[in-house]
Amino acid sequence: MSRISTTQKSRKMPSQERSRLTVDAIIQASTYILTEVGWKGFTTNAIAERAGVNISSLYQFFPNKEAIVAELQKRHAAEMSDELHKILQLVSLQGSLKQVLTLLVHMIVEKHKVAPAVHKAVLEEVPLTLKTSCSDADSQLRILFLEALKPFMQNVPNPELAIHIITVTAQALINNIIVERPKLLQGTEIVTELVALYEYYLERPTATTLP
Amino acid sequence: MSRISTTQKSRKMPSQERSRLTVDAIIQASTYILTEVGWKGFTTNAIAERAGVNISSLYQFFPNKEAIVAELQKRHAAEMSDELHKILQLVSLQGSLKQVLTLLVHMIVEKHKVAPAVHKAVLEEVPLTLKTSCSDADSQLRILFLEALKPFMQNVPNPELAIHIITVTAQALINNIIVERPKLLQGTEIVTELVALYEYYLERPTATTLP
């Protein structure tokens, strides 16, 4: 399965104000189509038409369709990352594990409530084969999480793995809830449950051993 | 988003043995293409060619492409379900929570190791829009889990939600590990961690309350 590198010759970055608008229109149209129509309708022609720009203009700024998807993901990840960043720095040095966890989980859930459509679309519609590793944003995020939660860990043999498990499961669960049980997002139950899930996982009474 | 009815009944009940073989050939070819080539190569023509059946024959047994995907997922889910069924019945009445959890998680992990390609393909390649809710198989499974783990629960306000959380997170985590850290599957660490994650989540020392 040969894949063309997504980051090939990224077409000219817009230098004039005019083209900045064009690029924004394309991104906006892409977002709209992905969220409202889905991946099947996510065609370059449709995007250009919805953006009100010529298809060739689209290709002047994005070398191919994948690049649009990548940009979408990049922007989405950056948004999330920024916000998390701020909050993490605020809460990291104060409070109990439960308090910190509550804040973190609450924040994640809130973040997902804000733009659930985009989030869902990026996560659900884009074929996983096209997903950029997001490693930059993700790994940075995990480092922050690690630093914020490490002080509370007890008997955790592999803190980095624990953080990995937490972030992956939290993301997955919230996404699943968005899709399958959206009403749960409106209460606090889901936050409570996730805090409960992770609290004792990090503060283990004794080392976990197989009997 | 208008969707064409996905789950029309398969046009023809394979009453004869020949039909059964044809359908199997199609399913087998579909599986091969999905795992070895990916969703992009998953075209009805390609499937028919690989299956050695005429494209029209394919459409005699499957009303459209989605039906093939649905059948694939159905078979895959059924396979998993069956196995889980058996094991769950074996272990449900004996041992401690940790033992039961260990067995369950170990089993899930093992199951994923056996056919990771198919699993990954069904999970990663098929656009989520096409994913049948799998509610039949899944909900049955969750009932089994619920029955197996309920006796151990302490201070769990919503057992059904807890099971939901466990199954969703476990699936997600294992899938993530298959994709991003496949080497972890070879050791027992991941099982240990998941057991640790769920053990105290189900046997909570005291009711979880926000301070």
Next chain:
Amino acid sequence: MSRISTTQKSRKMPSQERSRLTVDAIIQASTYILTEVGWKGFTTNAIAERAGVNISSLYQFFPNKEAIVAELQKRHAAEMSDELHKILQLVSLQGSLKQVLTLLVHMIVEKHKVAPAVHKAVLEEVPLTLKTSCSDADSQLRILFLEALKPFMQNVPNPELAIHIITVTAQALINNIIVERPKLLQGTEIVTELVALYEYYLERPTATTLP
């Protein structure tokens, strides 16, 4: 400059009578467009439309545009080859060099008169990069020429090269005349000249040496 092999997976050969007609229609339409419109108008869509077949049908029998060009050339070369074959076998064993040469050149010229449009189109319109080596037909032809003319050669150091030179120059000259001086084809002058050109080249009075 990477080239994709032209002879990749040549699509299904037509087995039914119906598709034979389709292929013929495509070839005929291709010929028409190439001769009457030129390379610039030689698009697969135009060919299909002119042929009265669906564009997809075209691609059912030709893997890509190059394959159509190749088929065109193949058929054209085969036609020429066949005729030359026959005539060469007739004249090879009788007459003087001048007579044989006259027949050969006359035949080539006549052949070009018959289908000058196709010939010109294949030779002039198709970018040389797409020209198949034609080695099969051409080399066979040259072998025939060699056998027919070798008995007459005197003091020719490299008969095979001489044949190469003769065929290449004859082709080129006639093509040039078709394009630039078509009226010359109507008289016998051009035949006379070519015979004169080749006659003494093959029957050299003495070995050619540099003084």
Next chain:
Amino acid sequence: MSRISTTQKSRKMPSQERSRLTVDAIIQASTYILTEVGWKGFTTNAIAERAGVNISSLYQFFPNKEAIVAELQKRHAAEMSDELHKILQLVSLQGSLKQVLTLLVHMIVEKHKVAPAVHKAVLEEVPLTLKTSCSDADSQLRILFLEALKPFMQNVPNPELAIHIITVTAQALINNIIVERPKLLQGTEIVTELVALYEYYLERPTATTLP
């Protein structure tokens, strides 16, 4: 002072001088692309980018793509012509036919060896439909050839046609050899053969008649 002159320059001369540079850059870029990439990559945008000039500037000096091709051919033809000019004037009045022919053919071959890439590109990549008749350069050249070789002709009924035949066939053969048998260019065999071909064609023992 220098400032004034500079201003003057930048108003008048330099604009012409600049234009020249721009045109040269375009021509140079065109040559590069045609030789190194081929006709398929020969797009106005690519040319402008490679030349380091804006696409609109390109269209300020060339009304369309064809004009670039024409200029390319014109310059190439002029180059060849110039050189031939000089040599022809040198050799025309001395030596035997064989000597003159040898010099001429040798010169043509050498000329092709020098810039075979450009030559080949202009000849092979440009669709023949776009080829300018080159009549200016070519006909001038042929006149020179005619004057140089006419004194040696014996029993040649149509000297002008003979020259036409010689130039066309020589060009074609050498081009063919560049493409198909480039190794032949390294020896003298090809020169010898061409001289042999033309020598007796021009000095015919007796008038050529059909029996």
Next chain:
DNA sequence: TATGAATGAGCGTTCATTCAT
């Protein structure tokens, strides 16, 4: 019934060329 042939709709992408600043 099983098969080869057919097809409409559309996709991603390009390019020669022109506008507008």
Next chain:
DNA sequence: CATGAATGAACGCTCATTCAT
């Protein structure tokens, strides 16, 4: 004037699906 941005018109090609034998 020079430049970045814009654009219309295609182009090569695919695919899910249906027809006709």
